[in-house]
Amino acid sequence: MTTNPIYEHIGYATLLREKVSRRLSRSKNESRKTSVTNEEHTPVEKISSLVRRAALTHNDNHFNYEKTHNFKVHTFRGPHWCEYCANFMWGLIAQGVRCSDCGLNVHKQCSKHVPNDCQPDLKRIKKVYCCDLTTLVKAHNTQRPMVVDICIREIEARGLKSEGLYRVSGFTEHIEDVKMAFDRDGEKADISANIYPDINIITGALKLYFRDLPIPVITYDTYSKFIEAAKISNADERLEAVHEVLMLLPPAHYETLRYLMIHLKKVTMNEKDNFMNAENLGIVFGPTLMRPPEDSTLTTLHDMRYQKLIVQILIENEDVLF
Numbered sequence: 001m002t003t004n005p006i007y008e009h010i011g012y013a014t015l016l017r018e019k020v021s022r023r024l025s026r027s028k029n030e031s032r033k034t035s036v037t038n039e040e041h042t043p044v045e046k047i048s049s050l051v052r053r054a055a056l057t058h059n060d061n062h063f064n065y066e067k068t069h070n071f072k073v074h075t076f077r078g079p080h081w082c083e084y085c086a087n088f089m090w091g092l093i094a095q096g097v098r099c100s101d102c103g104l105n106v107h108k109q110c111s112k113h114v115p116n117d118c119q120p121d122l123k124r125i126k127k128v129y130c131c132d133l134t135t136l137v138k139a140h141n142t143q144r145p146m147v148v149d150i151c152i153r154e155i156e157a158r159g160l161k162s163e164g165l166y167r168v169s170g171f172t173e174h175i176e177d178v179k180m181a182f183d184r185d186g187e188k189a190d191i192s193a194n195i196y197p198d199i200n201i202i203t204g205a206l207k208l209y210f211r212d213l214p215i216p217v218i219t220y221d222t223y224s225k226f227i228e229a230a231k232i233s234n235a236d237e238r239l240e241a242v243h244e245v246l247m248l249l250p251p252a253h254y255e256t257l258r259y260l261m262i263h264l265k266k267v268t269m270n271e272k273d274n275f276m277n278a279e280n281l282g283i284v285f286g287p288t289l290m291r292p293p294e295d296s297t298l299t300t301l302h303d304m305r306y307q308k309l310i311v312q313i314l315i316e317n318e319d320v321l322f
Contacts, residue, residue: 082106084114101120121139128147138252148260162199165199174201178201217289261314
């Protein structure tokens with residue numbers, strides 16, 4: 001089945017490659033324009049860290065996120081051919097597998113050899129909340145999830161000085177309304193002050209988005225490494241260890257976390273008004289951004305202080321770590 005793969009030459013892959021190429025070309029042009037603008041308006045002395053400079057260079061390719069296919073066993077009606085090896089898919093039921101995100105149809109054995117080049121189709125993405133982070137940003141061809149961008153923009157516009165920001169909860173029903181608005185309208189969702197005057201509803205919707213992610217922003221694969229880094233007593237060594245683990249995050253998760261930490265740093269700069277410092281925000285966002293792989297209440301309670309410490313470190317050192 002996989003002895004003579006023609007995946008790179010069939011119509012599906014060719015079309016996919018052309019779409020990706022166009023998007024990457026457009027993204028690079030936009031990056032160059034942004035770079036030129038920044039060079040004209042931002043003094044060089046503001047870039048105070050080699051790590052920061054390296055991270056900025058790394059993020060130039062933010063749209064080029066790699067994503068594995070989400071294959072599920074599928075029963076095809078009528079004759080079907082594998083889009084990897086081009087051979088016929090025999091049988092009456094469960095002839096092969098289909099990617100639920102992009103629609104690629106292949107033999108079950110061929111699915112093991114398909115490269116990680118899934119380009120999700122918007123028609124197949126049913127909702128915004130509870131959707132895999134990388135899947136969502138690739139489907140919408142955005143740098144970060146739209147929920148994160150829109151909510152943070154609204155919060156920074158009218159809520160940075162709100163007392164107990166992120167600690168105070170909004171009405172659950174209104175938060176659910178915001179969730180349904182994003183699921184229904186996407187980036188056109190209206191969360192302005194005219195509709196939701198209480199900024200705590202917007203912060204609650206943002207926190208809910210992170211909690212509902214099937215894979216947390218700080219992924220299950222990196223969770224234990226972050227916890228071990230938090231246990232290091234020496235501050236400099238701990239910071240270096242956290243930075244090393246950050247580099248293991250998937251690009252979309254890294255970029256989302258980076259953007260969120262920059263925002264939370266702005267929140268702490270208004271501590272005199274909102275009474276929210278990095279430690280307080282760590283308590284709020286620790287369990288929201290990172291969860292243990294095993295669903296254990298005991299593990300969660302034991303790791304809570306380390307979760308808080310990790311987020312606190314990320315906020316206080318965002319200019320160095322990202």
